[in-house]
Each structure stands twice: as structure tokens, then as C-alpha cells.
Amino acid sequence: MTTEIAASTPLVAIVGRPNVGKSALFNRLTRTRRALVEEVAGTTRDRIYGYFEWNGRYVRVVDTGGVEGPEADPFSALIRTQVLGAIEEADMILFVVDASEGMTAADQAITDLLRRSTRPVVLVANKSDRRGARGRLLDFYELGLGEPIDISAYHGEGIGDLLDEVVDRVPRVEAPPREDRLRIAVVGRPNVGKSSLVNSILGQERTIVSDVPGTTRDAIDTPFEFEGHQMLLVDTAGIRKRGKIERGVERHSVQAAEHHISRADVVFLVVDQGDLTVAQDTHIAGAVLDEGKGMAIIVNKWDLAEDRAARPEFAARLDRRYDFAPWAPVQFTSALTGEGVRELLELAVHIQQVRQRRVPTSDLNMLVRRAVSEHGPSNVHGRRLKIMYVTQAEVAPPTFIFFVNDPELLHFSYRRFLENRIRAAFGFEGTAIRMRFRRRSEDRHEVEA
Structure with missing residues (x-):
């Protein structure tokens, strides 16, 4: 079981256009490296949650993907939906702009988007340590959001002033209670339906779903409750063979996914019912075994199976393929129809109880x-x-x-x-x-x- 900050803690959303340093700020505030940081626009696509403590005050924070026009990235509309969801649930917005580049048309468009919300907005001018950045700060007054707080997320300059502003403007919650949660990692090859399954479990579009392999780049934590059990669901990036992992963003994503396996209590290994013989699936199962975790093998997209009555045959094939882990149960699900999803969560609770068993x-x-x-x-x-x-x-x-x-x-x-x-x-x-x-x-x- 893992301990998480309570969901009642105030939430601050970090928004802005791509590559202005939102993920660097998230990592600086949470003192982690959970959000991917690359000099590539659009590195973050999904919402990533964390928290920080400042002067005895606790605040949750969510990192979002960069907002841009649909012509720039096929995922832009999906990212925009995620950002709007983060704004809606947040108590406060940190609108991050790039002081080294000055104000852009994209910054103005995001400002118009934020004005439709009733949430308070703090304008954060990042990269203010770069040459010429101070002279461009005056441009941002045209946005009508007040005086920008100039910072350098990379070097940590100005972060104290920003934190003072945040804790002064969010609801006061002193030392919130922590909750023990069952941490479930959803792992598998790219494009086997992990994010769709996560969304089906949660009943909301929590992660971006597309038929393009590698859509999920970050490991996305979502706390939720199931029949009185506090859980934390992690949708990880697809794990490819090492020889096929691209440098940069995808490499970081795979490393983060493997890290989340090590921190999980129970791992859902998602496989595609149309392709059960991929060696990479057994490689991932071996990694789970090496970490000593609980595991269930999830045959997803079962609604597309040609012979839905062939479950025993499918299970027997999986037993032979995963003979090194015969103790791992097989569960058939359909993220599209919700088939088997409730049973999957019941199975996770059972596995965690088994993991706590002591033999005299x-x-x-x-x-x-x-x-x-x-x-x-x-x-x-x-x-x-x-x-x-x-x-x-x-x-x-x-x-x-x-x-x-x-x-x-x-x-x-x-x-x-x-x-x-x-x-x-x-x-x-x-x-x-x-x-x-x-x-x-x-x-x-x-x-x-």
C-alpha cells in the first residue's frame, strides 16, 4: 500500500502553450522528475498530479499538455480537452509563459480561454534568467492578468515568491490527512488499450486515447475509490523492446513505466486478444516477477474476439506462454463495453489481501x-x-x-x-x-x- 495526499487538498493547474517550461515547473514544485522535460513541444500530453508543502501548507498540483491549434499536432484537440478538465477541477491556475520569447498570439488565445473560467489566475513568466527576457516582461501586461511573477523553473529562481502567492490564494488546509491506497500499475505494449481500460475503470476520459502507438508518454496517477477501498491507478507508457525505443521522450517514458512497476502493489499486464504471442509481453511479465509484485494478465478488447466462447482455450494458451508465472490469474475485459472491469477491481483487492497473508x-x-x-x-x-x-x-x-x-x-x-x-x-x-x-x-x- 502507498500513502497519498488527500483529495480534499487544494489543487493548482499549470497551463500554457507548448515548451514554456510547465513540466519543469511541476518537477521543481513537487521536487520530483515525474513530468517529462525535453526541448520538444508537446512532450506532456496527459494530466500528471503531484503535491508540495510550503510553510506548513499542502497543495496539489497538476501538469497539463501544451495548448495549441489543431493544425500543429493530431493530439491537439484531445490535449485541449484534458486542459479544460484540469481547469474545471482546479482551485487556481498558474498560466506559464516564456519570458525569453515574449508574448505570442498563442498566449493571448489561452488568456481568452482562461477568462471563461471563474478560477483565479497567476501569470508566471518562466525562463526570465535568459538574455533579454527581463525587457520583454512588460509585454505580458497586455494580457490583463496583472503583474507576472518572473521565475526560472530550471534554476529555481523566484520559486519562493511564487509559492508565497499560491498559498495566499488557495483555500487553507493545514497538514491534510494522508490516505493509504492500493497502487495499481497498468502496463503493456503500446496500443493494447491501456488508456481506454483506465478510462473505463474511472468512468471519465482521464488519459488521451488514440490508435497511434505511444499516445501515453507520462505515467498518470489517478486516485479513486472502489467499494470502500482507496486505490491509485497508474496508466503507464507502452513498453517496447529496448532496440525499438526512440531516444528522448519515449526513452524517458519507458523508464518511468518501469519505475512505476517497482512502486506498484498490483500490476495489470494488458495484452491484445488478437495477438497473444508477442515476446515483449512475456518480457514485461518477467519484469513484474523480478520486482515481486502482484499481477493479473488482462485480455483486453474481448468484444472484438471472433469466438467469445473460447475463453478456456485463450486461458490455456496464456498458461502455456506464461508458465514461469502460473499463479497470475487471467481476466477478460472490454474497455469499450465495460465487460469484466468490475471483476478486475475485485481481483486487485483480492490479490493485495493475498500479498499481506502470513503463514504461521x-x-x-x-x-x-x-x-x-x-x-x-x-x-x-x-x-x-x-x-x-x-x-x-x-x-x-x-x-x-x-x-x-x-x-x-x-x-x-x-x-x-x-x-x-x-x-x-x-x-x-x-x-x-x-x-x-x-x-x-x-x-x-x-x-x-
């Missing part, structure tokens, strides 16, 4: 003793593995420590045998478990074969 030490040793007596380890050069004692050291993931005479005598097949027996006896469906074998002298009780 006496029951664990009794099981291992019985397993060894029924099927003992093989001899290796005249020596045999001896298990003295077993205990569960951790949860999430469940971690078991085996004290043995020599870990080098453990064959991978016997390790799998022991894992299967533990899973069968104590029910660890949906989560990876870890088994560690440590050398110990034989002064402990020995589990004999």
Missing part, C-alpha cells in the same frame, strides 16, 4: 517437512540439501527464508517444487513470492527426507 511458522515447517518426506532433494556429488528451518520474514511480497546446510545444493526444479507446495497449501494466487536459502550450521532441527 509451525504450519510452514510442518508443510515443508511433509513435502521433503514425500519427495526429497536429489544428491549432488554425494551430498544432499538439508533444510533445518523455514520462516516467513516479510509480506508484500510474501518472503520465505529457508535455512539449509548449503544453498549450492539446491536445484531450480526443487525450488519450484517447494514453491508449488507452499502455494497449494496456503493460496498465494496472484502474487509473486520470494524464497531465500541461507547457509546455517546443523544445530537447528533438521527436516529429514
Whole structure:
């Protein structure tokens, strides 16, 4: 479980045209590198949320994509919709302009857009440390939004003054309560329907959906509640084969997606029902396994399946393909119709409960003793593995420590045998478990074969 700032905390939206430094400001305020920063217009397409604390006051902040005309980018209309959504839910707007370039027609158009909102607006002149920028600050008075606060998000200049202005103008919430949330990462190859599935779960267009691979560039966190359970949903960028990852923005997106897998409690691996044999899917599953996370394999776009009665056959194919993670359940969904979405969230709650399960030490040793007596380890050069004692050291993931005479005598097949027996006896469906074998002298009780 992860701890998140409460949704009742005031929200500030960062808006502006492309490449004025909105994401750099977001990262500066939140002291993170969650938003992608590149010298490429349109790097951020979706809404990204974070928070900061200043003088004992907590404020949430949302980064948005750059607003521009539809002729500039095929995603412009979708980005504009996302920006309008952020403005609507925010308590205050930070309108970021580029002081080094001066006022532009795009800045004027965004000003007209902001005037339709009742939210207070603070004009932020970024990149004011660049040559000639100070002389262009006067131009921004023509926007009619008051005196601009000049800053450099990259170097941190003027940020204190900006924070003072923000906390003076947003509703006062002192030290808001934090909420423990189940963090779910939605991962998969590009264009398998991750964002559509996220939007179906949330019941709103939270992320930009397009049939162009790589539409989602940032990992987008959205808190929500399901049947009394506090959850956080992360729609990650599609993970490609390393040889096919473009430099720059896409490379950062993939790294962020892999980072969010490491921070997740449960991972939804989304695969396309029309193409189940792609090696990259198993690569992603392997990464989830290595991180010791909970996982469910999601067969999306099931409404497009030619034979919808063939679920058992599909599940059997997936079992064979993901034989290294036979514990991962398969769920069939359709983001378009909502089929299987509720069951998916129920499955996530179940998996998280399983990840918190503890096995009494006496029951664990009794099981291992019985397993060894029924099927003992093989001899290796005249020596045999001896298990003295077993205990569960951790949860999430469940971690078991085996004290043995020599870990080098453990064959991978016997390790799998022991894992299967533990899973069968104590029910660890949906989560990876870890088994560690440590050398110990034989002064402990020995589990004999």
C-alpha cells in the first residue's frame, strides 16, 4: 500500500502553450522528475498530479499538455480537452509563459480561454534568467492578468515568491490527512488499450486515447475509490523492446513505466486478444516477477474476439506462454463495453489481501517437512540439501527464508517444487513470492527426507 495526499487538498493547474517550461515547473514544485522535460513541444500530453508543502501548507498540483491549434499536432484537440478538465477541477491556475520569447498570439488565445473560467489566475513568466527576457516582461501586461511573477523553473529562481502567492490564494488546509491506497500499475505494449481500460475503470476520459502507438508518454496517477477501498491507478507508457525505443521522450517514458512497476502493489499486464504471442509481453511479465509484485494478465478488447466462447482455450494458451508465472490469474475485459472491469477491481483487492497473508511458522515447517518426506532433494556429488528451518520474514511480497546446510545444493526444479507446495497449501494466487536459502550450521532441527 502507498500513502497519498488527500483529495480534499487544494489543487493548482499549470497551463500554457507548448515548451514554456510547465513540466519543469511541476518537477521543481513537487521536487520530483515525474513530468517529462525535453526541448520538444508537446512532450506532456496527459494530466500528471503531484503535491508540495510550503510553510506548513499542502497543495496539489497538476501538469497539463501544451495548448495549441489543431493544425500543429493530431493530439491537439484531445490535449485541449484534458486542459479544460484540469481547469474545471482546479482551485487556481498558474498560466506559464516564456519570458525569453515574449508574448505570442498563442498566449493571448489561452488568456481568452482562461477568462471563461471563474478560477483565479497567476501569470508566471518562466525562463526570465535568459538574455533579454527581463525587457520583454512588460509585454505580458497586455494580457490583463496583472503583474507576472518572473521565475526560472530550471534554476529555481523566484520559486519562493511564487509559492508565497499560491498559498495566499488557495483555500487553507493545514497538514491534510494522508490516505493509504492500493497502487495499481497498468502496463503493456503500446496500443493494447491501456488508456481506454483506465478510462473505463474511472468512468471519465482521464488519459488521451488514440490508435497511434505511444499516445501515453507520462505515467498518470489517478486516485479513486472502489467499494470502500482507496486505490491509485497508474496508466503507464507502452513498453517496447529496448532496440525499438526512440531516444528522448519515449526513452524517458519507458523508464518511468518501469519505475512505476517497482512502486506498484498490483500490476495489470494488458495484452491484445488478437495477438497473444508477442515476446515483449512475456518480457514485461518477467519484469513484474523480478520486482515481486502482484499481477493479473488482462485480455483486453474481448468484444472484438471472433469466438467469445473460447475463453478456456485463450486461458490455456496464456498458461502455456506464461508458465514461469502460473499463479497470475487471467481476466477478460472490454474497455469499450465495460465487460469484466468490475471483476478486475475485485481481483486487485483480492490479490493485495493475498500479498499481506502470513503463514504461521509451525504450519510452514510442518508443510515443508511433509513435502521433503514425500519427495526429497536429489544428491549432488554425494551430498544432499538439508533444510533445518523455514520462516516467513516479510509480506508484500510474501518472503520465505529457508535455512539449509548449503544453498549450492539446491536445484531450480526443487525450488519450484517447494514453491508449488507452499502455494497449494496456503493460496498465494496472484502474487509473486520470494524464497531465500541461507547457509546455517546443523544445530537447528533438521527436516529429514
